[in-house]
Amino acid sequence: MGNIIIIEDDKNSANILKKFLEKKNYSTDVFYDLKSVQKINLNNYDVMLLDMILPDGKGTEKIKEFIEINPYLKVIIMTGFGDVEDAVYSMKSGAFDFIKKPIDLKRLTFIIEKAYEEIALEKENTKLKYIVQESIKDDFVIGQSEIMRKLIEIVNKVIETDANLLITGETGVGKEVFTRYIQRFSKRKDKPFIIMNCAAIPKDLVESELFGYEKGAFTGADKSKPGKFELADNGTIFLDEIGELPLDIQSKLLRVLENGIIERVGGTKEIKIDVRVIAATNRNLEEEVKKGNFRMDLFYRLNVININIPPIRERKEDIPIFIEFFNKRYSKKYNKKPLKFSKDAMNMLTEYNWPGNIREIRNFVERIFIIFDTNKVINRVDIDIMLKPEENNSNKGVSVMTLEEMEREVILKALKKYNGNKTKTAKALGISLRALQYKLKKYENMLGE
Known part of the structure; x- marks a missing residue:
């Protein structure tokens, strides 16, 4: 059922507890002083029965240290008559509960069962927080819809x-x-x-x-x-x-x-x-x-x-989370400032169906970092230019263009949008006129110029 450690200098009392708990199918180890505990890995245990007064110190003074090693460890203080006030104080140090001696085994069983319920809940919450938290992790994110x-x-x-x-x-x-x-x-x-x-x-x-x-x-x-x-x-x-x-x-x-x-x-x-x-x-x-x-x-x-993982179009509230996740990733990769989207642009991105799902969002955000000046706010016009290549190349739900092809597609569409005006096109794309002219020179064969 679980692993329990007993720290009790009264060997007779310790052995009684051990036999009782093992009948309950708990795996139990016994130690008689605090020094012995330093030699073991507390991460192997779920619950600790800790005597308040031990030969080499107060058990209550070690509670914080034990919990720092194993945050899930539930420490139950065993206290003699007259030490209840100290036991209550130890709860402020992180103890889960306390029980008076002589030990009422029925009450002890109840406390231990409650401890395991809380451990299970904490571990469950840790998993959920990891994946649905507001902050974006560096390695991956799933969403919080x-x-x-x-x-x-x-x-x-x-x-x-x-x-x-x-x-x-x-x-x-x-x-x-x-x-x-x-x-x-x-x-x-x-x-x-x-x-x-x-x-x-x-x-x-x-x-x-x-x-x-x-x-x-x-x-x-x-x-x-x-x-x-x-x-x-x-x-x-x-x-x-x-x-x-x-x-x-x-x-x-x-x-x-x-x-x-x-x-x-x-x-x-x-x-x-x-x-x-x-x-x-x-x-x-x-x-x-x-x-x-x-x-x-x-x-x-x-x-x-x-x-079965639903497509992003069925959980659109997750779209801004993925955009921010890839925003941080590519900001680091390209050593550029994070992207800033206008409200209209973000609304447009959230309403878009993203046929390529999260992979398409990733490609989209990376293209913006490659093509645009991230010092300027990305507006709806920029987004409109960027999304159309996806629509034209997503018959299988995912873009198959190389990044260079994507860049060329966006530049040519922007040039067409501004009726061939290179100055306006460069300004809209957030690049210099000279950079635009250089890129267009590479496309001469394609343009037939």
Whole structure:
């Protein structure tokens, strides 16, 4: 059920508590002085039963120190008659509760159960705060709309299990980001985390990438190499674009999910592994099963828990959060001041449907940093110029232009908007006339000038 540490110099009392708690299925360790506690890792414990007076000092004077080491640790003070006032004072130092000696075991059980309830609540809140807080983290952000809050609540219920997860959603909604969130808080967080994009590997190399190969297995295999699953042993593997796996590889993946055994290409030895699988796809796998493109048994093995991430157009209150997130990221990358949007511009961005989802927002913000002077406020006209290239190149929901092509598209559209007036165009784009002339010179062949 949990780990409890007892610090009590009366060995008889300590042993009585230990036996009682172990009958309640708690794992319990006993120490008889404060000095002994310095040699152990308090992060291994949930609850501490701390005697107020010990041979080498007052237990209450160490409460803050203990909680600094383990913020989730719940300290319960055990106090003799007449020390209640001191015990109450110790609550101000961070103690969870206190109990008078001789110990009422029924009351102790009640206090410990309450302590575990609070620990669970604090850990849950920590996860939620991490992802829905107002401030933007440097590594990733998911959003704080109501629909995403509910989705996070579901994820948090299964995050500590080893259940396989299938994450679905349109291209660019943040499936990999969700996977990293799950990994960050799972019990495997300190173990290997391996990512493989199934669509990015040539079909004839998928098996060797997943399961590894032995020396001489094929031409060029001059030495043995472990695959992604071996590298992820005891940890997590993220199989992105799982719907792209060839059928013959799907059957081998099914075996791994069923019995945790792999075989390297060209090998005969069975290798036992312990890996949690998180898969993601933008395809409707149920439809792919009906078409015969995806194995039904594999689908059900993967789909133990399904997390469907809604597109950004269904949670528009998250759009400003992602814009600010990428604003900070690219401000650092390009060593420029953060972008400032006019109210009309931000309203326009929030109302836009973003067919490429978060990935499109990221590309959009980066283009602004590349093209515009960030000292000026980005207005609605600027946004209008920037969004039209997306609309013309988003038939699959994501822009496929290079950054240079995007820059050229925006400049030419701005030039057309201002009827070829280069001075007005340069001013609107926030660049010098000389810089505009230089860029247009590069486009001469395209313009036919």
